[in-house]
Amino acid sequence: MTASNPPESARPRIDPPRALSFDLDDTLWPIWPTIERAEQVLHDWLGQHAPATADRFDPAGLRALRNEVALRSPEWAHDLSRMRRESLREALSRAGDDAALAEPAFEVFFEARQQVVLFDDARAALERLAQRYPLIAVTNGNSDLARVGLDGLFQENISASRFGVAKPDPRIFHAACERLGEAPADVLHVGDDLVLDVTGALDAGLQAVWLRRGGSAEGAPALKAPYHVFEDLDRLAIALGC
Template identity: 55%
Template sequence: MHSSSPVRPGEAEAASLEALQQLRHSGRIRAISIDLDDTLWPIWPTIARAEAVLLDWLGEHAQSTAAYLGDTDRVRALRHEINALRPDLAGDPASLRRESIRLALTRADEDTALAEPAFEVFMAERQRVQLYDDALPALEFLARRWPVVALSNGNADVQIIGIGRHFQAALSATGSGMAKPDARFFRAAAEAVGVAPEHVLHIGDDAELDAKGAMDAGMHAVWLNRGQLAWPCVGAEPHVTVASLWQLCQGLADR
């Protein structure tokens, strides 16, 4: 949605619905790609809970490491530190998390073989997400009309979470060697459901990684802007901005 002058919320919503209807009836949308973290569920409460569970496990099995880490703030700080120490793992959140645990064990002079079971504990909790109220109805709506592919820089597993039936494919940065906003990653999503990028509608919450990345890859883009923020990127705004997945489905409904 493009505008150089202020638009009142009601007008913005009407414009978004109209833009979605135009896309719906144009025949240009033949598949959907959709982000996961912060699009279908809030990610930081999930990560905070998983880090707390990790600390509890370390407290039982690696007490010196648990004492070295202290709290979830230190767990997260070490996770950020490993980003700089291991640039070769950029875009692979699972490996980065595993290596941050290994680094903590090393610094606490404890058995680094514990990194793997500790990581598994973290990952099990990381898959326990709380979907936004509009997420499951939106997935059901979209999957009835188009093939849907998950496209995530995170390491959530849609099968473990229990929403896999709505997806024909699921791509994550872990193990793929690619991450948004890399245009190759978006094109891989299109290939996974057998359509050209210009026939894919990508939906995601991140302005840079999702909306701008999708447009740069030749896709149509919906920016899910739950916080109703100003467009933060340089260049063209996304094709459509919505405040919720409810609004998205309303705009894409048969009329």
């Protein structure tokens, strides 16, 4: 399937599903600029409330400690909030500050983490799609759609941290289908990650779209089942008749 901009008569079409599920981070907004801003806001807060910790750990050091926690506790891989809280608790303790500050520090980070900047095509395309299809979010991240400002377009947000397992585990995809009231074959999952989103959805029996921003369908690898490739959500919405 081409991701170029052909005339309308040649634009790719998809057999319409009955519902859509969406990944969030790097599908609807770029995640790393968001995380970097949130980490800086967190560090500024620590500078006021836990200066010893801020002196000992710059933003890069705090991220490195969070990655250490992730390596030490792979059983928490589905719960990014827990890993961030634990790494803050450890940073505060190592620096001799009050470890109880980990919770308010996390809330500062978490609020800043919700201040996302949507890709230019995202909101308009979602509004068009939501007029025709039920939408549900399926994310390994810890976004809050209400704080992001997109909750009115989605029936629900299934996050790995609350559900207990992360993509590509088929159980999280099946939970999305159950909450939509649709069979997996009638749900189209849209995401940027070829393994977590596309392969995970296909393994769970869903249809899949690889949202390959900045790329095209050319060179897309063959997987166990056919899938679609689009470079933005506007082209996807057009292909679905929206």
